[in-house]
Amino acid sequence: MNHDELAWVNQQLAGMLTAGLPLEGALKQVCQSMRRGRLRTELERLEAALAQGTPLDRALAEARLPGFYVAMLRAGAGSNNLPGVLTLLGDYYQQLHGTWTRLKGLMVYPVLVLVTSMILSGVLAWTFTSVFLAEAGSLRELGVAASEVVPPALLISLWLPVILVTAVTIAVLLVLLLPAWRQWLQWKLPMFREASLSQFASAFALMLRQGCQPRDALDLLRRLEAGRPLGRELGSWQERLAAGHTRFSDMAAGGRIVPPLFVWLVASAGEHWEAGFRKAAEIYQRRAAHHIEVTLYAALPVMILSLGLMIVVQVGPFLLGFLRLFESLGA
Numbered sequence: 001m002n003h004d005e006l007a008w009v010n011q012q013l014a015g016m017l018t019a020g021l022p023l024e025g026a027l028k029q030v031c032q033s034m035r036r037g038r039l040r041t042e043l044e045r046l047e048a049a050l051a052q053g054t055p056l057d058r059a060l061a062e063a064r065l066p067g068f069y070v071a072m073l074r075a076g077a078g079s080n081n082l083p084g085v086l087t088l089l090g091d092y093y094q095q096l097h098g099t100w101t102r103l104k105g106l107m108v109y110p111v112l113v114l115v116t117s118m119i120l121s122g123v124l125a126w127t128f129t130s131v132f133l134a135e136a137g138s139l140r141e142l143g144v145a146a147s148e149v150v151p152p153a154l155l156i157s158l159w160l161p162v163i164l165v166t167a168v169t170i171a172v173l174l175v176l177l178l179p180a181w182r183q184w185l186q187w188k189l190p191m192f193r194e195a196s197l198s199q200f201a202s203a204f205a206l207m208l209r210q211g212c213q214p215r216d217a218l219d220l221l222r223r224l225e226a227g228r229p230l231g232r233e234l235g236s237w238q239e240r241l242a243a244g245h246t247r248f249s250d251m252a253a254g255g256r257i258v259p260p261l262f263v264w265l266v267a268s269a270g271e272h273w274e275a276g277f278r279k280a281a282e283i284y285q286r287r288a289a290h291h292i293e294v295t296l297y298a299a300l301p302v303m304i305l306s307l308g309l310m311i312v313v314q315v316g317p318f319l320l321g322f323l324r325l326f327e328s329l330g331a
């Protein structure tokens with residue numbers, strides 16, 4: 001679901017509930033001002049269930065909303081502080097939207113340059129090949145063999161960059177489009193990894209702030225990350241917590257996904273895990289933003305330089321072919 005839209009919905013609902021409007025009435029008004037989509041459909045189903053007298057807990061269980069979102073709404077309803085929880089969720093999803101929007105924007109540069117390079121190199125290779133073959137056909141009438149004018153090595157040097165750029169472009173698009181590959185990339189690139197750690201820390205801190213026990217918060221986040229690297233590491237945290245390792249530094253030691261700095265930041269808060277997770281979320285949010293800015297500044301000139309180098313690589317064989325063509329004409 002769109003995080004920006006979800007943040008807006010939470011902010012609107014929080015304001016309406018604070019003004020005394022019942023939840024089903026607030027949902028109805030919010031849905032009327034939303035565009036058609038999955039989020040609106042699910043909120044309309046939730047509103048209809050509440051209007052029919054279905055308890056909120058049961059209505060949330062039937063709605064296909066994010067698991068973390070549902071858990072937070074249940075916690076807010078249980079503590080009679082649903083407007084406050086909605087406000088916090090609005091801020092959480094707004095921050096999440098800003099971070100991941102910048103990360104997606106970061107990926108636009110290489111994709112655009114790769115697609116442009118693929119098209120440009122293909123056009124150049126096709127044009128050069130057509131010119132050479134046309135001239136070779138003319139010289140064949142004068143008794144000059146085509147292989148002398150257009151040797152196979154020349155054609156290979158013209159089309160090899162096209163093949164390489166096309167392969168790289170397809171690989172990048174597959175990484176961006178396939179969920180499994182995106183999850184793999186999420187923990188490989190520094191800015192994606194740090195943004196994911198910031199999101200995890202924010203979610204944990206938010207649950208603890210609403211009164212969730214660390215054991216319950218850990219179980220929910222592990223289930224939400226099931227089948228992913230972070231989910232497997234959280235499973236080991238659960239095992240250590242169940243074995244009696246109540247200190248965070250002992251519970252989270254030796255992990256491959258959560259770095260030692262993250263563990264130290266949370267552990268430095270002692271028993272106040274919420275403060276430690278909030279501190280970790282802020283620091284890793286700033287680290288992710290820094291990496292994004294540095295990469296954005298460096299990506300554009302590097303991509304332009306790569307495109308220029310590719311053009312030079314293709315123009316070189318073209319000029320060589322013309323020299324051979326002139327030599328044949330002179331002969």
